[in-house]
Structures are given as structure tokens and as C-alpha cells.
Amino acid sequence: MSSKIVSAVLLCAFVPAAFAAGADAPSFDNGVEITSIIKEAKLRAKEIAAVKASGAKTKGTSQWISLGAGDVSTLDAATFPLGEPVAKSDRAMVFEMPDELLPLLSKFMHSKFNRCGGFFAHRTRQGAEQDLAGPIKATGGPYTIDQQSWVKPLLSNVKEAEVRSTIESMAGYNNRYYTADTGVAAAKWLASRWQSLAAKIPGAKVDLVNHDGWAQPSVVLTIPGGDMAQEIVVLGGHLDSINQWGGNEARAPGADDNASGIATLTEAIRVLADAGFKPRRTVQFMGYAAEEVGLRGSADIAAQYQKAGKKVVGVVQYDMTGFKGSSEDIFLLTDNVDADLTQFMGKLIDEYVGVKWSTTECGYACSDHASWTQNGYPSALPFEASFDGMNHALHTENDTLGTIGGSAEHAVPFVKLAIAFASELAKTPQAARLAKAQSPAASGSK
Ligand code: BES
Ligand code: ZN
Numbered sequence: 001m002s003s004k005i006v007s008a009v010l011l012c013a014f015v016p017a018a019f020a021a022g023a024d025a026p027s028f029d030n031g032v033e034i035t036s037i038i039k040e041a042k043l044r045a046k047e048i049a050a051v052k053a054s055g056a057k058t059k060g061t062s063q064w065i066s067l068g069a070g071d072v073s074t075l076d077a078a079t080f081p082l083g084e085p086v087a088k089s090d091r092a093m094v095f096e097m098p099d100e101l102l103p104l105l106s107k108f109m110h111s112k113f114n115r116c117g118g119f120f121a122h123r124t125r126q127g128a129e130q131d132l133a134g135p136i137k138a139t140g141g142p143y144t145i146d147q148q149s150w151v152k153p154l155l156s157n158v159k160e161a162e163v164r165s166t167i168e169s170m171a172g173y174n175n176r177y178y179t180a181d182t183g184v185a186a187a188k189w190l191a192s193r194w195q196s197l198a199a200k201i202p203g204a205k206v207d208l209v210n211h212d213g214w215a216q217p218s219v220v221l222t223i224p225g226g227d228m229a230q231e232i233v234v235l236g237g238h239l240d241s242i243n244q245w246g247g248n249e250a251r252a253p254g255a256d257d258n259a260s261g262i263a264t265l266t267e268a269i270r271v272l273a274d275a276g277f278k279p280r281r282t283v284q285f286m287g288y289a290a291e292e293v294g295l296r297g298s299a300d301i302a303a304q305y306q307k308a309g310k311k312v313v314g315v316v317q318y319d320m321t322g323f324k325g326s327s328e329d330i331f332l333l334t335d336n337v338d339a340d341l342t343q344f345m346g347k348l349i350d351e352y353v354g355v356k357w358s359t360t361e362c363g364y365a366c367s368d369h370a371s372w373t374q375n376g377y378p379s380a381l382p383f384e385a386s387f388d389g390m391n392h393a394l395h396t397e398n399d400t401l402g403t404i405g406g407s408a409e410h411a412v413p414f415v416k417l418a419i420a421f422a423s424e425l426a427k428t429p430q431a432a433r434l435a436k437a438q439s440p441a442a443s444g445s446k
Contacts, residue, residue, distance in 0.1 A: 064128035166263035175252035237261030238291030260322030279426035298368035325389030338378030
């Protein structure tokens with residue numbers, strides 16, 4: 001698969017509290033010594049320029065980076081070696097950047113702004129230049145609620161123990177890092193778990209989607225639609241995990257980030273499959289590879305869908321559903337998402353889930369929903385807490401089931417929301433039939 005956006009951020013992770021606020025030395029920003037980052041970046045840029053000038057081939061390939069205009073000024077002021085922009089608009093600028101400088105840019109952005117992301121890397125200049133105008137406006141709606149007779153009886157079938165069991169299986173791998181053997185094994189485990197559930201649905205199948213450049217595949221379960229099969233509904237979450245201090249060997253259980261999201265989707269699949277789900281639109285459940293290193297698996301898939309002209313009517317991303325960190329139970333993300341679909345999620349919660357919800361924002365392209373948004377598809381993200389209240393054990397060896405309280409109770413409303421989302425966006429022929437059978441007029445006429 002070729003990818004339009006190859007990575008947003010590399011090595012980007014939250015800085016633990018002990019290293020975070022109020023560093024003493026002036027050259028430190030959020031615990032990272034930025035002078036040395038700039039120095040190393042300048043050195044690398046000089047070396048690469050020298051190799052290029054000598055006519056020899058450079059080691060890596062170039063990426064095309066799009067950056068917000070405001071961020072460019074900050075980088076310029078810090079004398080980060082961006083070079084000259086190759087294209088610009090009021091909103092963003094595009095730079096050519098050697099592979100080797102990407103991790104340094106990522107480190108700089110994180111320490112300077114105390115956030116990840118802020119730039120998109122593309123394999124082609126043309127892809128980067130699309131960002132100059134901003135993402136294409138998504139059109140997925142109108143979204144309607146009329147599947148009550150099908151959805152409501154299913155909600156009490158959701159089992160916390162099932163969600164917990166998937167979290168335990170996924171967190172049982174040493175890590176699910178995108179280049180580790182255990183990262184590949186965890187993806188294969190998920191594919192076989194989903195396959196055992198898909199077996200109950202006629203025509204459903206599970207595919208491993210391989211990506212160029214790393215070993216871990218994404219996992220896609222497809223339930224073919226009926227009379228509107230060309231239209232697709234996507235429910236996804238990332239299956240990889242990361243330890244911010246290490247790579248292939250470091251322990252990264254990722255129980256909350258994001259075994260919880262994968263377990264939420266898996267339980268929705270189980271309940272829908274057991275009930276004989278027969279969507280009118282095609283429904284795809286996706287476990288993305290390599291989210292933690294720049295949304296790479298989802299970027300690959302979303303770009304492929306755009307290129308193929310696929311019509312995706314709505315995408316929901318589940319990334320962290322296990323930790324109760326705020327008084328409301330569900331927080332709808334408001335940035336890098338589709339406003340109409342997000343508003344509709346609120347209505348689905350009120351109609352089917354009945355928990356308190358609020359809104360929050362990441363402030364950057366923090367998860368795979370952004371890959372879909374970037375490719376012009378409507379996406380939404382229901383999150384476990386307000387951004388400030390989220391589980392701060394993420395990306396460490398402490399992101400365990402214990403840290404979320406030994407239970408998957410907090411994820412249960414998210415499963416209900418996923419069942420409602422899949423049913424209301426894809427619609428079912430069963431709903432009308434059930435409504436008729438349940439109406440007093442129907443029983444009275446017998
Ligand atoms: N689950 C995290 C972050 C997150 C926070 C997602 C709030 C959704 C809502 C996600 O796995 C993550 O770590 N994302 C990266 C960004 C990515 C571009 C590498 C991050 O925030 O460092
Ligand atoms: Zn993460």
C-alpha cells in the first residue's frame with residue numbers, strides 16, 4: 001500500500017509529570033534540552049547537504065512536511081534548520097525534509113509546545129501541498145435515528161468480563177510495538193479472535209492488511225452490506241502500543257492505550273454477530289497498526305480509500321475507553337473531527353447509552369480519526385475523560401488493567417455506543433420488521 005500521509009510524529013510521547021513543568025535551566029523546555037536538539041538537527045542537515053553537494057547518494061529519502069504557519073515562525077525563531085518552503089498558503093507551508101531530521105523535529109515540537117503532532121509528513125510533494133488548503137469538507141450525513149427496535153434489546157447483552165478478557169489478552173504481549181515480533185503476533189491474535197466472531201455472520205471476512213515499511217499489519221473485519229453495500233461505515237482503533245522510553249524490547253502493555261478501544265470494538269462485534277447483524281451498508285471494523293509512530297497504519301488505509309474513491313459515510317475511532325478520569329463518562333473530541341457526526345454521537349448517547357457526556361479537544365492530530373479527516377471522510381472520537389483527566393500512565397509499563405481499576409466497567413457505555421453507531425449508520429432490514437412485530441397494531445391484527 002502506498003501512503004499519502006506517512007507519519008505525523010515519531011517518538012512522540014507524553015512527558016511524565018516528574019520531568020514536565022517548571023524546568024530549572026532556561027535551555028530546557030518541558031524537560032527536554034532543546035538547544036541540543038537544534039544543534040544535532042543543524043549538524044545532520046549540514047552533513048546531508050555536504051553529501052548532496054558531493055553528488056553522492058544520501059542515505060535516506062526525503063519527506064514532504066506540511067506545517068502550520070504559526071509553528072513555522074516558532075521553528076524559525078529557534079533556528080531549527082527547516083530550509084526554504086517549497087510552497088505556502090496563509091494557513092500552512094510545505095518543506096522538503098530528509099528522513100533523518102523527522103525524529104528531531106518531532107522531539108522539538110513535543111518539548112516546545114508540550115504536545116505531539118503539529119506537522120504531517122507525506123511521501124510526495126503533491127500530498128503535502130493538499131494540506132495548504134486544509135482538509136476537504138466531509139459529507140456523510142444526514143444521520144438519522146430509527147433503529148431502536150433492533151438496537152435497544154441488544155444493549156443488555158454487553159458484558160464487562162468479555163471486554164476485560166480482550167484487554168488482558170492484548171496487554172499480555174510484552175508490547176505491541178509496530179516493529180516488534182510481539183507487535184505482529186498481537187495483530188495475528190486479534191485477526192483470529194475477530195475471525196471466530198465473523199464466522200457467525202454470513203459473508204463476513206477478516207483481512208490482514210500489510211503496510212510498506214514495517215512488519216505489523218492492520219486487521220480489517222468486513223461485514224458486507226445489502227442494498228447499500230457500496231457505502232461504508234468504519235469503526236476503528238489502534239492495535240499497537242508503545243513504551244516512550246524504548247522500542248522493540250520495552251514493556252508496553254497498553255491496556256488502556258489502546259487494548260481498551262480494541263476490546264470495546266471486539267465486544268460490539270460479538271453482540272452484533274450473536275444477534276444476526278445484517279447491515280444495509282458495508283460495515284468495517286479496523287485495528288490499525290503503527291498509530292503510535294505517526295498514525296501510519298490508518299494514514300495508509302484512509303489514503304488508499306480516497307484514491308479508490310470509496311464512499312465512507314462515517315468513521316468512529318476508539319482510542320482509550322478504560323479509565324474514568326472525569327465526572328462525565330464520555331467526552332466527544334471536537335478537533336480534527338466532523339462537527340455533524342460528532343453532534344450525532346451526542347444524540348446516540350442520549351438515545352441509547354444514557355450516560356453523562358461532554359466535549360474535549362486534543363489540540364493536535366492525536367489519533368487515527370485525523371487520518372480519515374485528512375482524506376475528506378467524516379470522523380468522530382468518543383474519549384474516556386477530558387483531555388486533562390485522561391490516563392497518564394499511557395506509553396509506560398504502568399498502562400495496565402490495574403491502573404484502570406482492574407475492571408473494564410468504564411468501557412461498557414462505549415460498547416453500547418459502538419453497537420448504536422454501527423446500526424444507525426449502516427441501518428438494518430431487521431429494525432423495520434421488529435418494529436412492526438412489536439407494535440400494538442401488529443399484534444392486535446392477529
Ligand atoms: N491514545 C493516545 C493519545 C490520545 C489522546 C488519543 C486523546 C485520543 C485522545 C494516542 O495513542 C497517542 O499516543 N497519540 C500520539 C500522537 C501520534 C500522532 C503519534 C500522541 O499523542 O503522542
Ligand atoms: Zn498512544
